[in-house]
Amino acid sequence: MPPPAAASRAGAGAGETESPAERRLRRLSLHLLQPSPAPADQAGPALALAACAAGRARRVEGGADVAAALAAYLRGRHRAAQMRLFDFFRARPDLQTPVELTTAAHRELCFRQLRALVRDAGVRPLTLMASDPAEYFAVMEAAGGADISLGVKLGVQYSLWGGSVINLGTKKHRDKFFDGIDNLDYPGCFAMTELHHGSNVQALQTTATFDPVTDEFIINTPNDGAIKWWIGNAAVHGKFATVFARLILPLQGKGGEPADMGIHAFIVPIRDLETHSVLPGIEINDCGHKIGLNGVDNGALRFRSVRIPRDNLLNRFGDVSRDGKYTSSLPTINKRFAATLGELVGGRVGIAYCSVGVLKVAVTIAVREACGGHGYAAVNRFGALRNDHDIFQTFEGDNTVLLQQVAGDLLKQYQEKFKGGTLSVTWNYLRDSMGTYLSQPNPVTARWEGEDHLRDPNFQLDAFRYRTSRLLHSVAARLQKHSKTLGGFGAWNRCLNHLLTLAESHIESVILAKFIESVKSCPDEKIREVLKLVCDLYALDRIWKDIGTYRNVDYVAPNKAKAIHKLTDYLSYQVRLVAQELIDAFDLPDLIIRAPIGMQSEAYAQYTQYVGF
Numbered sequence: 001m002p003p004p005a006a007a008s009r010a011g012a013g014a015g016e017t018e019s020p021a022e023r024r025l026r027r028l029s030l031h032l033l034q035p036s037p038a039p040a041d042q043a044g045p046a047l048a049l050a051a052c053a054a055g056r057a058r059r060v061e062g063g064a065d066v067a068a069a070l071a072a073y074l075r076g077r078h079r080a081a082q083m084r085l086f087d088f089f090r091a092r093p094d095l096q097t098p099v100e101l102t103t104a105a106h107r108e109l110c111f112r113q114l115r116a117l118v119r120d121a122g123v124r125p126l127t128l129m130a131s132d133p134a135e136y137f138a139v140m141e142a143a144g145g146a147d148i149s150l151g152v153k154l155g156v157q158y159s160l161w162g163g164s165v166i167n168l169g170t171k172k173h174r175d176k177f178f179d180g181i182d183n184l185d186y187p188g189c190f191a192m193t194e195l196h197h198g199s200n201v202q203a204l205q206t207t208a209t210f211d212p213v214t215d216e217f218i219i220n221t222p223n224d225g226a227i228k229w230w231i232g233n234a235a236v237h238g239k240f241a242t243v244f245a246r247l248i249l250p251l252q253g254k255g256g257e258p259a260d261m262g263i264h265a266f267i268v269p270i271r272d273l274e275t276h277s278v279l280p281g282i283e284i285n286d287c288g289h290k291i292g293l294n295g296v297d298n299g300a301l302r303f304r305s306v307r308i309p310r311d312n313l314l315n316r317f318g319d320v321s322r323d324g325k326y327t328s329s330l331p332t333i334n335k336r337f338a339a340t341l342g343e344l345v346g347g348r349v350g351i352a353y354c355s356v357g358v359l360k361v362a363v364t365i366a367v368r369e370a371c372g373g374h375g376y377a378a379v380n381r382f383g384a385l386r387n388d389h390d391i392f393q394t395f396e397g398d399n400t401v402l403l404q405q406v407a408g409d410l411l412k413q414y415q416e417k418f419k420g421g422t423l424s425v426t427w428n429y430l431r432d433s434m435g436t437y438l439s440q441p442n443p444v445t446a447r448w449e450g451e452d453h454l455r456d457p458n459f460q461l462d463a464f465r466y467r468t469s470r471l472l473h474s475v476a477a478r479l480q481k482h483s484k485t486l487g488g489f490g491a492w493n494r495c496l497n498h499l500l501t502l503a504e505s506h507i508e509s510v511i512l513a514k515f516i517e518s519v520k521s522c523p524d525e526k527i528r529e530v531l532k533l534v535c536d537l538y539a540l541d542r543i544w545k546d547i548g549t550y551r552n553v554d555y556v557a558p559n560k561a562k563a564i565h566k567l568t569d570y571l572s573y574q575v576r577l578v579a580q581e582l583i584d585a586f587d588l589p590d591l592i593i594r595a596p597i598g599m600q601s602e603a604y605a606q607y608t609q610y611v612g613f
């Protein structure tokens with residue numbers, strides 16, 4: 001059944017002053033609005049495929065203009081920097097990663113790629129990170145397009161090793177290390193994780209004990225569980241490490257006992273700058289071949305009474321004087337710990353940003369109608385993309401852990417506004433915090449099923465925020481109830497799945513709000529139509545995927561649920577008709593796609609040649 005609003009737009013915009021490109025864009029966006037029998041309305045896959053094929057044939061030329069206009073909008077101001085990096089690698093076949101290579105060869109190539117970026121292409125990531133973080137992440141994504149290992153290695157060197165020095169250190173550290181990190185004279189590591197403790201940083205066991213006689217810290221690995229593990233850049237290339245350790249001050253504790261001041265960060269040289277040999281007291285072993293990211297040399301480090309100057313304490317948030325006295329600008333050990341962990345946020349933003357980069361490559365290959373068995377050929381890259389990307393959900397902070405931080409922060413906001421008030425206070429709070437969208441299920445709107453209503457961003461955001469508000473309210477009540485018998489920690493664990501669902505629901509609400517905002521702010525009406533189509537599909541698909549939640553509280557009546565399902569199918573069909581344009585708008589050159597079946601042109605020719613025809 002054609003959406004009523006579409007018909008009235010059929011003749012719109014046939015202005016005399018249209019340029020050919022505008023005409024093509026108009027025809028294309030009109031095409032999107034044309035009433036078409038969605039494949040789901042036809043019986044049998046064969047007919048559905050025929051309709052899709054017809055749909056493809058019916059797609060008006062002009063897609064290139066849509067893709068170009070979309071690309072300009074989606075890539076924004078970072079396109080030039082990314083294209084410069086792509087051009088650099090295109091001109092350097094010696095720096096392009098082949099399909100198959102040994103771990104040792106991949107590590108050597110990855111370091112050469114990074115050094116060429118810095119030394120030959122003149123990229124200064126640390127300077128960029130400080131001056132224009134958004135551009136830095138765009139460069140990182142582009143580097144990851146050349147090889148995900150390169151992106152991660154760049155992230156370790158600059159976000160983590162460089163970031164820790166400039167964010168946890170002070171002027172003396174910046175003066176001494178900034179340029180060497182930026183120009184890669186000082187390859188370095190971020191040594192936080194230990195064999196027994198990755199997520200639980202507060203329990204790290206490596207120690208840094210102050211020696212007031214020699215004015216040094218003594219870095220020690222007290223047992224095998226404290227061996228630093230998975231440390232990027234450590235196995236082969238690193239010359240320094242920021243080591244996270246317990247700061248121990250002798251005689252400063254009660255009764256003259258040593259005082260444990262908690263986790264601090266220290267710069268520890270690990271290899272000789274000239275000879276590159278491992279320095280005394282340090283043992284470095286290789287974590288070996290991994291499922292992916294084999295261009296990154298992850299190593300394990302043990303420290304045996306390694307002495308470093310007092311100056312090597314990254315002392316922005318806590319310092320030790322010559323006579324061993326501790327001072328800090330922050331009132332508690334907890335606040336200092338928080339400030340230390342703040343260093344991780346940059347890398348986490350990088351990971352989320354670059355995950356999108358990896359997914360753009362994968363979607364491009366998949367859409368260019370549909371790999372079948374050819375998706376299983378290593379040369380078509382799905383295996384490598386998945387293997388390299390898989391760890392993004394764990395390193396730099398495991399998702400299960402970080403989602404709990406999101407839930408914890410929502411509860412903190414909730415408690416700040418709701419100190420044991422009655423239900424009405426609860427709803428007022430949530431109504432305030434979630435704007436005016438939150439409402440008790442309204443029996444009338446619960447039955448509304450018209451396309452205009454379902455594609456109304458207010459309905460969509462209302463549904464997402466309603467779900468988040470209910471999850472927040474109900475988990476707060478459960479935590480309060482269980483705490484009485486299980487204590488805070490026990491109650492938290494009892495409600496863990498609920499907390500993780502709350503965090504994911506909140507994240508989806510944020511994504512939708514940003515998506516709606518981006519659609520609204522798109523200056524070109526035709527491009528806006530295409531983006532709105534994808535945004536509506538995202539919103540309705542997520543609601544449909546969680547329809548049980550909405551049905552359980554009568555937020556959606558049965559007829560509305562059915563209409564949402566049907567419209568989701570129809571919008572999927574519409575998106576398929578512009579799928580080519582959407583992925584072309586990612587604007588990724590073949591050099592970055594590198595899968596024969598995903599090339600912009602002559603995919604089959606490239607593929608048959610690859611196997612030798």
Ligand SMILES: CCCCCCCCCCCCC/C=C/C(=O)SCCNC(=O)CCNC(=O)[C@H](O)C(C)(C)COP(=O)(O)OP(=O)(O)OC[C@H]1O[C@@H](n2cnc3c(N)ncnc32)[C@H](O)[C@@H]1OP(=O)(O)O
Binds near residue numbers: 145
């Ligand atoms: C295609 C291209 C690809 C390129 C990709 C590049 C990406 C960029 C580079 C990536 C490189 C990857 C290589 C991998 C490196 C690593 O893995 S480094 C090691 C990473 N490890 C972690 O992240 C450890 C995870 N653990 C933690 O974050 C913490 O230990 C914790 C579990 C969150 C702490 O929990 P807990 O001990 O229970 O303490 P809390 O009560 O939660 O927190 C105490 C206070 O600290 C505050 N806080 C916590 N985290 C932060 C933070 N990040 N920032 C600021 N503040 C924080 C928290 O709010 C508490 O404060 P109060 O609320 O005031 O009490």
Ligand SMILES: Cc1cc2nc3c(=O)[nH]c(=O)nc-3n(C[C@H](O)[C@H](O)[C@H](O)COP(=O)(O)OP(=O)(O)OC[C@H]3O[C@@H](n4cnc5c(N)ncnc54)[C@H](O)[C@@H]3O)c2cc1C
Binds near residue numbers: 194198395397
């Ligand atoms: C390729 C790679 C590169 C890395 N690079 C670095 C690096 O350069 N520097 C560095 O310091 N580290 C690095 N790491 C280590 C990485 O940061 C840790 O692996 C990560 O923090 C998880 O810690 P873990 O492996 O000890 O797992 P654990 O923390 O032991 O977690 C084990 C399991 O328990 C779950 N879990 C843990 N805590 C909780 C909780 N509170 N509630 C519920 N579930 C929980 C986790 O979800 C996980 O499934 C790297 C790891 C890899 C694989």
